[in-house]
Amino acid sequence: MDAFFFDKLPSTSQSTPKPRPETSQMNVSCPQMDPDEGLGTDHDSTSERSSSMTMSMDESQEHQISSRIDDIGKKVQDLVGKINDSRTMDQKIMDNFQDKLVEKVGEICGQMKEHMYTVYEENSHAMQATLQELTLVLESCSRLNTELHTVSQALAGLNRGLTLH
Numbered sequence: 001m002d003a004f005f006f007d008k009l010p011s012t013s014q015s016t017p018k019p020r021p022e023t024s025q026m027n028v029s030c031p032q033m034d035p036d037e038g039l040g041t042d043h044d045s046t047s048e049r050s051s052s053m054t055m056s057m058d059e060s061q062e063h064q065i066s067s068r069i070d071d072i073g074k075k076v077q078d079l080v081g082k083i084n085d086s087r088t089m090d091q092k093i094m095d096n097f098q099d100k101l102v103e104k105v106g107e108i109c110g111q112m113k114e115h116m117y118t119v120y121e122e123n124s125h126a127m128q129a130t131l132q133e134l135t136l137v138l139e140s141c142s143r144l145n146t147e148l149h150t151v152s153q154a155l156a157g158l159n160r161g162l163t164l165h
Helices: 002-007 043-164
Strands: none
Touching: none
């Protein structure tokens, strides 16, 4: 009979988690014994009750462990969900930042182009004024060259006239 009783016990080779303070007290209900029962030498009925109480405690522990595992699984899923939500938010922030940065860079490039065209225009006006001044100087040089040539011819004519007389 003892061999039959021990064959039905669950294996204890698996480690069980240490109970947390709030779960260390187990509420196991033990059936009340009738004073007329079990006083004899009926060892089988006591063993069966003991076996059923042990199995009931094991089932309760299994249920608590399974419940804790489920809770941990749910917490992990929640954390993964929060991480994914955070990553999605980070991506939105980066996309928004990139859009604003592209917009700002475009704006600054536009301002630089405007400034560059303003500088080109100012340089063009300065070069135009310089070119007009150069044109006036070259015209004056050309006129002076013509006058010099005329004076040179007049002097050459005088020189010939003086040498003949």
